Amino acid sequence: MAELERKLASIASPATATATATAPIVPVTAATAEPVPSVFEGEPSSHVPDPKWEEGMQELLSSTPARIGVWRTGTRPLTKEILKFRCDHAAAIDSVYGTVDQALLDAFSLFSVDTKYGNTENYLKRPDMGRIVTDEGVELIRSRCKMKPQVQVVVSDGLSANAVDANMRDVYPALMDSLQSYGLSAGTPFFVRGGRVAVMDHIGEILQPEVLVLLIGERPGLVSSQSMSAYMCFRPRRGTVESDRTVISNIHRGGTPPVEAGAYIGTVLKKMLEQQTSGVNLDI
Numbered sequence: 001m002a003e004l005e006r007k008l009a010s011i012a013s014p015a016t017a018t019a020t021a022t023a024p025i026v027p028v029t030a031a032t033a034e035p036v037p038s039v040f041e042g043e044p045s046s047h048v049p050d051p052k053w054e055e056g057m058q059e060l061l062s063s064t065p066a067r068i069g070v071w072r073t074g075t076r077p078l079t080k081e082i083l084k085f086r087c088d089h090a091a092a093i094d095s096v097y098g099t100v101d102q103a104l105l106d107a108f109s110l111f112s113v114d115t116k117y118g119n120t121e122n123y124l125k126r127p128d129m130g131r132i133v134t135d136e137g138v139e140l141i142r143s144r145c146k147m148k149p150q151v152q153v154v155v156s157d158g159l160s161a162n163a164v165d166a167n168m169r170d171v172y173p174a175l176m177d178s179l180q181s182y183g184l185s186a187g188t189p190f191f192v193r194g195g196r197v198a199v200m201d202h203i204g205e206i207l208q209p210e211v212l213v214l215l216i217g218e219r220p221g222l223v224s225s226q227s228m229s230a231y232m233c234f235r236p237r238r239g240t241v242e243s244d245r246t247v248i249s250n251i252h253r254g255g256t257p258p259v260e261a262g263a264y265i266g267t268v269l270k271k272m273l274e275q276q277t278s279g280v281n282l283d284i
């Protein structure tokens with residue numbers, strides 16, 4: 001309890017409150033390899049005291065990590081709850097505006113290219129620009145990657161750099177192991193800054209892989225800001241429609257465990273290659 005009070009005091013200082021309410025959003029750079037956990041991680045919410053249907057209430061609470069049955073003081077939220085909310089909201093903003101740790105990309109030998117997103121504000125307003133790799137990026141991809149690979153792996157920050165920082169170390173090796181165990185060969189992996197899901201189609205045009213998997217940060221929410229998705233497609237190209245893609249979503253430690261996800265992605269890619277299709281036509 002004393003620890004919680006200390007955390008609350010450090011967060012509720014007037015300077016912090018003013019900064020959150022009025023200051024412009026400043027991009028944050030991931031300084032450490034491991035994402036910093038929320039100061040409220042593991043803190044239980046204060047739920048409705050003495051509910052009329054205790055059993056039903058417990059069943060509801062155990063069915064979702066969403067904010068339900070949260071208690072109040074008078075008509076207002078409890079201080080602890082409002083601070084937890086703001087803490088999770090701040091984590092979501094940091095994820096969108098953050099950058100993936102360069103040391104992590106280096107650890108997996110991923111070179112980087114940019115989309116035409118320009119900056120984060122523009123990325124948010126113009127999803128179409130996150131779907132096209134810059135001319136320099138296209139050249140780099142052409143010069144460094146194996147053409148027509150069986151499996152092309154691409155990583156992108158998308159809407160959560162934090163998701164890449166938090167999950168790559170587990171997802172990526174498990175995926176590579178899985179590909180190897182199925183006898184599948186991977187092309188040259190790389191990182192795309194400012195990517196949207198459909199950047200797969202542009203990369204598909206350039207490299208012409210049999211299948212492409214894009215590991216990308218999902219739009220953060222108030223439950224997790226570290227969730228990653230794997231979007232996969234058989235022969236992605238200009239004109240690919242969304243129903244041609246297959247997605248494994250909610251990869252994070254409170255959702256689909258990253259190691260399991262990596263192994264499962266390999267299995268799905270194998271099925272795509274066997275069935276020569278993806279998306280709604282794929283029999284999983």
Ligand code: B12
Pocket residue numbers: 127158159195196197198216217218219220227229242243245246247248249250
């Ligand atoms: C935002 C969102 C949407 C938006 C996408 C618009 C946009 N530009 O952002 C809208 C509201 C249109 C949408 C619609 C749908 N969605 Co949606 N969506 C999400 C959400 C909340 C975030 C996705 C994200 O961050 N993507 C990363 C960013 C960088 O991608 P992006 O390029 O900006 O946007 C693309 C993707 O979001 C993609 N996309 C979004 N949803 C889906 C679903 C599928 C099956 C596919 C292949 C692609 C896809 O389409 C966008 C355009 O290319 C996720 C939740 C999550 N935990 O991931 C659910 C989620 C991915 N969606 C889901 C579903 C089921 C759908 C729909 C099929 C719902 C329906 N019955 O119509 C449709 C399909 C849309 C499609 N593109 O084919 C499920 C997928 C479940 C699964 N594992 O198969 C998720 C996981 C939500 C959930 N928990 O149920 N979605």
